[in-house]
Amino acid sequence: MKIGDLVKHPKGIENVCKEKYALGVILHVRRPPSGRFETQVEVLWHGFPTYLIYNANQLEVISENR
8 A cells, every 4th residue: 555545444334434434545654664563554534534544454445546
């Protein structure tokens, strides 16, 4: 994943509005030193006022930034 990629949550998020988690954009990628932790990404979801942080393996890329 890289900045500008469009992502979605593979199953939406349980018990939350699935439409809001259908399209987000990666704002920042946090790569941990020496692979000790998961890569984290900041995602701005459609209709949200601020970004949320996820482990990269929790999301699915639907369109890559060129």
